Amino acid sequence: xxxxxxxxxxxxxxxxxxxxxxxxxxxxxxxxxxxxxxxxxxxxxxxxxxxxxxxxxxxxxxxxxxxxxxxxxxxxxxxxxxxxxxxxxxxxxxxxxxxxxxxxxxxxxxxxxxxxxxxxxxxxxxxxxxxxxxxxxxxxxxxxxxxxxxxxxxxxxxxxxxxxxxxxxxxxxxxxxxxxxxxxxxxxxxxxxxxxxxxxxxxxxxxxxxxxxxxxxxxxxxxxxxxxxxxxxxxxxxxxxxxxxxxxxxxxxxxxxxxxxxxxxxxxxxxxxxxxxxxxxxxxxxxxxxxxxxxxxxxxxxxxxxxxxxxxxxxxxxxxxxxxxxxxxxxxxxxxxxxxxxxxxxxxxxxxxxxxxxxxxxxxxxxxxxxxxxxxxxxxxxxxxxxxxxxxxxxxxxxxxxxxxxxxxxxxxxxxxxxxxxxxxxxxxxxxxxxxxxxxxxxxxxxxxxxxxxxxxxxxxxxxxxxxxxxxxxxxxxxxxxxxxxxxxxxxxxxxxxxxxxxxxxxxxxxxxxxxxxxxxxxxxxxxxxxxxxx
Numbered sequence: 039x040x041x042x043x044x045x046x047x048x049x050x051x052x053x054x055x056x057x058x059x060x061x062x063x064x065x066x067x068x069x070x071x072x073x074x075x076x077x078x079x080x081x082x083x084x085x086x087x088x089x090x091x092x093x094x095x096x097x098x099x100x101x102x103x104x105x106x107x108x109x110x111x112x113x114x115x116x117x118x119x120x121x122x123x124x125x126x127x128x129x130x131x132x133x134x135x136x137x138x139x140x141x142x143x144x145x146x147x148x149x150x151x152x153x154x155x156x157x158x159x160x161x162x163x164x165x166x167x168x169x170x171x172x173x174x175x176x177x178x179x180x181x182x183x184x185x186x187x188x189x190x191x192x193x194x195x196x197x198x199x200x201x202x203x204x205x206x207x208x209x210x211x212x213x214x215x216x217x218x219x220x221x222x223x224x225x226x227x228x229x230x231x232x233x234x235x236x237x238x239x240x241x242x243x244x245x246x247x248x249x250x251x252x253x254x255x256x257x258x259x260x261x262x263x264x265x266x267x268x269x270x271x272x273x274x275x276x277x278x279x280x281x282x283x284x285x286x287x288x289x290x291x292x293x294x295x296x297x298x299x300x301x302x303x304x305x306x307x308x309x310x311x312x313x314x315x316x317x318x319x320x321x322x323x324x325x326x327x328x329x330x331x332x333x334x335x336x337x338x339x340x341x342x343x344x345x346x347x348x349x350x351x352x353x354x355x356x357x358x359x360x361x362x363x364x365x366x367x368x369x370x371x372x373x374x375x376x377x378x379x380x381x382x383x384x385x386x387x388x389x390x391x392x393x394x395x396x397x398x399x400x401x402x403x404x405x406x407x408x409x410x411x412x413x414x415x416x417x418x419x420x421x422x423x424x425x426x427x428x429x430x431x432x433x434x435x436x437x438x439x440x441x442x443x444x445x446x447x448x449x450x451x452x453x454x455x456x457x458x459x460x461x462x463x464x465x466x467x468x469x470x471x472x473x474x475x476x477x478x479x480x481x482x483x484x485x486x487x488x489x490x491x492x493x494x495x496x497x498x499x500x501x502x503x504x505x506x507x508x509x510x511x512x513x514x515x516x517x518x519x520x521x522x523x524x525x526x527x528x529x530x531x532x533x534x535x536x537x538x539x540x541x542x543x544x545x546x547x548x549x550x551x552x553x554x555x556x557x558x559x560x561x562x563x564x565x566x567x568x569x570x571x572x573x
Contacts, residue, residue: 095145097280097538098135098156099441100191103127103168104330105493108182112175112492118333119174120492123167125331128536130167131191132339132399134160135538138193139280139400145193152193165189194441280400281540282465287529290466295458300419300505307417309566311515312573315345315366315375317408323379325395326352329431329494329549336394338437340378340401340534345411347374347553356429359553368573370558375413377478377548378437378534379405380523400541401534409473410522415515417566418482419505423513425559426552431490432498432517434480435547440539446495449546450477454522463544467528474523474531478548482516483507515566517550 103109104124112120137156138145145152168185175182302308322344328351331337335352344350349362354374364372381388381403388405390396417423436446450460452475453468460477468474481498491497499511507513525531532541539545554562565572 095142095152095193095195097194097441097540098131098138098160098191099194099538100131100160100164101188102438102442103171103185103188105442105446105495106185106188108185109171109492110496113179115178116174117492120171121330121332122334123171123174125334125337127164127167128331128337128339130160130163132537134191135280136399139537149193157191157193160191161189164191280537281535281542282529282532283540284529286465286532286541286543287467288461288464290453290456290459290461290468290472293456293459293461293466297458297460302417302419303505305421306419306505307422307513307567308569309417310571311415311562311565312571313366313368313371313373313413313415314573315364315371315411315413317411318343318345318365319407320348320365322348322350323390323405324351326350327549328352328354329433329490329551338378339395339399339536340437341390341395341405342376342534342549343379343405343408344374344376345413347372347551350374350376350551359429359551362553368558370555372553372555374551374553375519375548376550377476377519377521378546380408380474380476380525380531380533381405382525382531384530395534400537403532406523406525406531408521409524410520412518412520414518414520415562415566416518417515418501418507418513420501421507421513422567423482423515423563424484425563426484426514426554427489428552428554428556428559429489430484430498430514430552431494432480432550432552433494433547434478434550435545437536437545437547438539439544440535440542444544447544448478449543449548450479451475451543451546452477461543463542465529465531465543470527472527474525476519476521476523476533476546478517478519478521478546480517480519480548480550482514483511484514486510486512515562519548 109120134156138152141151141155145156165186168189172181172185323341324344325336325338325341326334327338327342331352333352337352345365347354347359347362347364349358354362359372359374362372366372379401381401383403386404388396388403391402392398395401435448436442436444439447444463447462450462451464451466452460453466453472454475455472456466456468457475457477466474481500483499483501485497485499488497499507499509501507501513523531533543533546535541535545552559561572
């Protein structure tokens with residue numbers, strides 16, 4: 039795959055986007071995309087067909103196989119084959135989504151066409167792949183039961199509000215713990231109804247905005263854009279053709295402060311260690327994900343920015359990472375830090391406009407170089423921290439949160455000067471002179487044994503609302519990433535995503551593999567536990 043070039047937006051591009059991006063009159067924003075936002079798909083396909091008749095549909099909604107309980111303990115001997123088949127399932131959804139985008143107008147006229155041309159063939163492919171997963175596990179352990187029930191997918195209607203995690207589940211796993219001590223309980227408890235932090239306004243934007251307005255704006259614009267690439271594409275009604283849309287943005291000045299910080303108790307660890315690994319000046323990009331889809335090219339179906347280790351691709355091993363070069367100033371840190379690129383959707387093509395992970399999968403526009411990347415390891419408010427094991431892998435957030443719900447969503451969006459206001463399911467519209475900020479607070483509790491787990495989640499966890507690790511887990515230095523972008527105010531930018539996730543802000547996520555050498559990790563722990571600020 040050709041290396042994607044890195045560009046900065048020109049003043050002309052900024053002016054074009056800024057002039058067309060923002061209208062706050064009449065209770066709405068200018069739509070920047072052709073597709074509607076979406077509601078929760080019904081598990082009953084016949085009911086879904088009836089529901090979708092005559093309505094704008096926005097995406098394909100499939101159960102996320104990788105997160106199912108049946109795959110929580112995949113034996114090591116079966117892991118490579120299971121991982122390859124899980125990556126194949128993602129490719130099947132991507133291919134089906136492309137067909138859906140190309141045939142969107144006909145699907146809305148004839149829902150039966152969607153079953154015959156898209157959903158039923160996709161179900162058959164998924165069923166065969168799920169059978170292979172079950173067989174590979176069954177050769178070395180007890181065969182998992184019930185995977186076949188995960189084969190059917192549905193179409194999600196554009197005027198049905200997304201539900202996601204609500205109440206306790208949305209709070210503890212989404213906003214409450216997911217944002218760490220940043221955003222506390224309040225954003226999570228109302229997660230399904232607009233994330234709490236905006237109360238009525240986000241409730242309207244998140245519910246009605248993604249439903250009613252999404253259905254109208256996305257449906258009308260989508261009809262005009264169906265002739266372009268991916269159903270809207272570069273020549274259609276919107277830039278990417280699969281997101282984002284106007285209701286995905288909110289004026290940060292209308293958001294109430296919502297950040298709550300846990301107090302550090304006696305015995306806690308107040309120190310920090312900051313590592314400087316640059317802003318990806320070298321322009322290292324690929325659409326792989328060695329944690330989720332090792333050995334599979336384009337396993338992410340979207341482009342990642344990389345800082346730190348320069349040897350990271352789908353085929354990287356612990357040994358090749360240990361031997362790789364690093365962009366970090368401290369050469370003892372060969373860790374790899376990566377996240378989806380952010381693009382300015384200004385009509386300008388990138389070098390990846392016609393390759394997998396880029397324009398072929400609806401990820402279009404200028405990739406933006408961050409103006410700043412800060413990587414800080416912080417302590418626990420309740421205890422001392424212990425060293426991370428080398429090659430510990432952590433994923434924070436959920437790349438499929440739009441269809442999975444927000445239980446594992448854990449990225450925050452804000453603006454410089456307004457970082458006491460954090461958003462989970464909206465992009466911020468920053469005032470002139472303020473820059474967009476993406477923040478990730480990684481899991482800070484470790485099971486004490488495993489550097490990874492079958493679902494890449496259960497070996498680490500978030501501290502509870504009081505900052506304590508539960509279930510015998512140990513506190514480790516918490517990676518806190520802050521990525522800043524100088525982009526024009528208003529709608530017109532988005533993170534890369536799986537095609538069917540429609541570039542929703544809630545799908546943002548970060549990945550980390552610890553490749554600190556032992557001496558530097560010891561320094562990190564000593565600084566954090568000693569209450570010092572170190573670099």
